[in-house]
Amino acid sequence: MSEEDMISLRPRRHGWWAIPVNPIFRRYACSRLRLRGGGVGVFLAVLGAGFLFALCRSIGFNRTDYDPMDAERTPLIPLMVLQCVILFALGTAQVAGGMTGERDEGVIDYQRLLPMSPLAKVLGFLFGLPVREWAMFAVTFPFSLWGLVKGGVDPVVWMRLYAVLISSALLYHFTGLVTGMVVKNRRWAFLTSIGLVFGLYTVVPQLAKLGLVTFKYLTIVPIFEESLPSLLPEVPASMVKLSQRWLPTVKFFNLDFSEAWFTVFSQLGLMLTFLRMLCRRWERTESHLLGKTWATGFFIWIQVLLLGTALPEIGTGGLFPSRGMGRLIPMMPDRAPEKFEAVWLSGIYGLFSLVLLYGFALMVTPSPDRQLAGWRRAVKQGRSRLPWSGDAATSFGWIGIMALAGATAWFVFTQRVVESDWFPGQVVPQSVAGWMVGLLLALAWGFQALLELHGRRAVFMAAILVGAVPLMVGAVLGSISDSWWPTAVWVMGASPMTLPVYAAGSLLQIAELPASVARAVPRACAFWGMLAGFAAVWGAVSLRASRQRMAQIMLESGEKE
Incomplete structure (x- = not known):
């Protein structure tokens, strides 16, 4: 056989950037864009978009006093809603369900044998599984483009808007891939992915009102609100512009960013993390979703984003729920935030x-x-200890670093809120930082030790018996009468979920607790916090002894072999 024939028989490696020739992408493009299935989907998308386009334009030209340019803009928002449903809901569900189905049928294991990099495989699934939904989006876009051009919408505005729409769609599709890779049941993967997207547009806006502002930038809402006046006819647009005068602009540590750039920046970090998760699972199916180094950095990155978006909102008052309500209703009288809001915001952040x-x-x-598997591998390779950042190594120190970062961010957030101009004369002592660090370390290390020693089943039972049951019992006791509130406070304090809120109410001088619980909250916080500390110390000692015993057994067995 000649050398040329040998070269032709070598497996061809496809670059990750060559999506059109990616075998995985081409496989799904051929199967999901067939006339019987893909043709019907594209036809329905054209039919729906054409109906919305014709109906809205007809109303704009014939039933209103809009000028021609304003009338051309009337279909833009309904068409965008349709496009979001196609990409966000249908596309994400298809990615999650398709990934789970491929894994159940063993196709994922077969794909691992392909001479392609993990990144190329992930991108093949990312764009291949929802290829029909992207085609449906593509055939609806000309209708939007007509309205954008004929309606005189600034190209910069709608290009930024659609860039964020595509970025959000990719983020949700990455979420679907990770869900499909982790969740074993196809139906649950479908429901989980849809639930996550639904939660982003229902629960996340509520979190933004409680100080966790950065999470709203995982959606298209901020850039949509910024672009809304350009998409509406003149009269509604003027009303929207008037209401937007009371809405704060995005600031990251007092650095001005446009909504589009900051949204893409926030989403890009999460997409890179999802990409890292998927590549790790492609390389080794039993590996953790994230390595310890990446997970620690990602945790710190989230804390930086939270602080960067929340702190600038303090001075304007936009962080406080009462001020936010007054800003949305201009006729309401201006009011200063209440002291209990600062305590609640601190507790919620913790x-x-x-x-x-x-x-x-x-x-x-x-x-x-x-x-055990990690120690067997280490013994075979002649090593006497596990790699410090390997999956089989203990996460005790890494969780400690995360807890320190979380407590530091918690203290900075609390200090900036309480010592702001809204509460003159209030000071947060530096000793509060020590209490916050100790509390988070105790709760985090206790959880980690239980998980590493006894596994997830023990953690699940502890979450029910220690995390949920005290809250339920305390709620029932508190509903009996006001005299039962101190008892309810003590009972609910057994749940780790209440201790950050208790700490905020106990450590901050600004806290004005009701007389019935003013003594119970600090005492319950101190008692259960110390108990959590003792449990963390006991868990750390037990964990160290367990790992030393396991290492000794495995090393001795390796020497005998």
């Missing part, structure tokens, strides 16, 4: 940091079986 810590601990903490 609670969110704790929940985030638990989520990252679940991602990077090895199970007992994973630890």
